[in-house]
Amino acid sequence: MTAATGPRQTIARTALFEEVAERLRSRIFAHELRPGSWIDEQALTAEYGISRTPLREALKVLASEGLITLRPGRGCQVTELGEKDLDELFPILALLEGRCAYEAAERADAAHHATIRTLHDQLEALAQDGDIAGFFEVNQRFHQLVQEIAGNRWLTQIIQDARKVLKLTRFHSLFMAGRLQESLAEHRELVGAILARDPVRAQRAMEHHLQQGRRAIDAID
Amino acid sequence: MTAATGPRQTIARTALFEEVAERLRSRIFAHELRPGSWIDEQALTAEYGISRTPLREALKVLASEGLITLRPGRGCQVTELGEKDLDELFPILALLEGRCAYEAAERADAAHHATIRTLHDQLEALAQDGDIAGFFEVNQRFHQLVQEIAGNRWLTQIIQDARKVLKLTRFHSLFMAGRLQESLAEHRELVGAILARDPVRAQRAMEHHLQQGRRAIDAID
DNA sequence: ACTCATAATTATGAATTCAACCCGATTCGG
DNA sequence: CCGAATCGGGTTGAATTCATAATTATGAGT
Numbered sequence: 001m002t003a004a005t006g007p008r009q010t011i012a013r014t015a016l017f018e019e020v021a022e023r024l025r026s027r028i029f030a031h032e033l034r035p036g037s038w039i040d041e042q043a044l045t046a047e048y049g050i051s052r053t054p055l056r057e058a059l060k061v062l063a064s065e066g067l068i069t070l071r072p073g074r075g076c077q078v079t080e081l082g083e084k085d086l087d088e089l090f091p092i093l094a095l096l097e098g099r100c101a102y103e104a105a106e107r108a109d110a111a112h113h114a115t116i117r118t119l120h121d122q123l124e125a126l127a128q129d130g131d132i133a134g135f136f137e138v139n140q141r142f143h144q145l146v147q148e149i150a151g152n153r154w155l156t157q158i159i160q161d162a163r164k165v166l167k168l169t170r171f172h173s174l175f176m177a178g179r180l181q182e183s184l185a186e187h188r189e190l191v192g193a194i195l196a197r198d199p200v201r202a203q204r205a206m207e208h209h210l211q212q213g214r215r216a217i218d219a220i221d
Numbered sequence: 222m223t224a225a226t227g228p229r230q231t232i233a234r235t236a237l238f239e240e241v242a243e244r245l246r247s248r249i250f251a252h253e254l255r256p257g258s259w260i261d262e263q264a265l266t267a268e269y270g271i272s273r274t275p276l277r278e279a280l281k282v283l284a285s286e287g288l289i290t291l292r293p294g295r296g297c298q299v300t301e302l303g304e305k306d307l308d309e310l311f312p313i314l315a316l317l318e319g320r321c322a323y324e325a326a327e328r329a330d331a332a333h334h335a336t337i338r339t340l341h342d343q344l345e346a347l348a349q350d351g352d353i354a355g356f357f358e359v360n361q362r363f364h365q366l367v368q369e370i371a372g373n374r375w376l377t378q379i380i381q382d383a384r385k386v387l388k389l390t391r392f393h394s395l396f397m398a399g400r401l402q403e404s405l406a407e408h409r410e411l412v413g414a415i416l417a418r419d420p421v422r423a424q425r426a427m428e429h430h431l432q433q434g435r436r437a438i439d440a441i442d
Numbered sequence: 443a444c445t446c447a448t449a450a451t452t453a454t455g456a457a458t459t460c461a462a463c464c465c466g467a468t469t470c471g472g
Numbered sequence: 473c474c475g476a477a478t479c480g481g482g483t484t485g486a487a488t489t490c491a492t493a494a495t496t497a498t499g500a501g502t
């Protein structure tokens with residue numbers, strides 16, 4: 001970062017600890033920092049060229065997000081999820097995203113329908129090409145779109161928090177490989193329900209989709 | 222490593238910033254620190270006899286819980302909730318606690334049933350005496366008990382987080398005054414459903430209970 | 443050789459110090 | 473007389489320093 005910090009005035013200046021937190025999240029999700037491993041504060045401060053103060057602030061935030069577990073007096077480590085955690089988290093996600101699907105089916109207008117179609121078509125194409133990373137990315141955008149149409153910011157926030165925690169499992173990014181076609185079929189049903197403005201069917205489709213997601217992880221392990 | 226018994230001497234040493242965060246939460250919930258008001262770091266450090274470092278760490282945590290809003294470069298203030306936030310939060314709570322009631326009705330054993338009866342009897346007595354503060358306290362314990370019986374720690378965590386945010390509205394502690402009898406009746410239905418091991422009815426009762434809660438706040442405003 | 447006790451090292455937690463920025467008041471210019 | 477720029481006080485943000493507790497290493501004793 002060069003010293004050419006011009007007039008950063010009116011634009012919302014992001015705090016340093018926020019940037020650090022975001023960089024740490026990325027590394028955790030990429031499993032560069034593995035679940036169970038200890039956080040080396042010195043190494044990170046040296047690498048980022050910052051002091052321990054903002055780093056430790058960032059760690060506190062990540063801890064309250066559940067990504068990191070604090071061990072007072074001993075340090076902190078990346079959180080490890082067990083089977084039980086998955087069994088608990090997926091039903092919650094099914095419940096919350098199911099509600100989103102319900103609301104989205106009720107509220108979506110023509111423009112929303114068009115965007116949904118566009119994203120879904122992209123998914124079909126990416127599945128055809130076997131582009132798993134791309135599929136994963138667009139899939140995420142699709143789910144976010146449903147939440148956005150539902151229009152409940154707190155609901156979106158809670159879902160995103162839960163999904164962040166789920167990203168701690170490496171399977172989460174892998175399992176989809178063997179499930180591209182299945183996942184796509186479930187999406188088709190969901191999209192169909194939303195376009196038909198059928199809230200109940202949309203909800204059921206989303207819940208089923210996420211329940212299948214839990215099963216798929218088990219199949220790998 | 223030979224000694225199997227590690228240094229378990231200091232069992233749950235709580236970090237200073239945790240204590241500070243808890244004290245700040247209490248003051249926020251008590252509306253001693255009012256929504257919209259700015260946080261005076263110096264005054265708080267002087268009052269608590271600590272330095273700014275742990276205080277600022279606590280503020281970061283409270284911010285990620287949604288209780289405080291950070292304004293980079295300017296400070297931070299207690300979060301203010303609007304009508305829209307209430308409209309968004311209550312349905313989520315109804316959804317999540319409704320699920321808890323469902324699970325609780327399925328899983329509760331005889332001991333659970335006894336505890337539920339005890340707590341509910343306390344509620345009846347407190348309502349009879351018009352002890353609003355006591356009712357509020359035990360009511361909270363009752364809801365927590367249902368969550369505990371449901372046995373999903375992540376679900377409990379999310380519910381508690383949402384309830385923490387709701388506590389930002391002063392109405393939340395007031396509205397119950399004019400709703401003691403109504404609330405009690407809703408609880409009776411809920412308790413009856415759980416004791417009868419009727420998950421569907423328990424879920425409906427809990428959802429109804431929370432929807433009524435939202436309406437009651439409106440009635441005051 | 444193994445175990446336990448003790449010392450050295452290192453890391454954590456918190457206080458203190460330092461720099462940069464925001465806000466308000468004053469002053470200068472139109 | 474009003475508006476804009478500037479200066480100063482005070483607060484925030486981050487680095488540094490210090491104290492304490494934990495872990496590792498060392499050495500003596502069995």
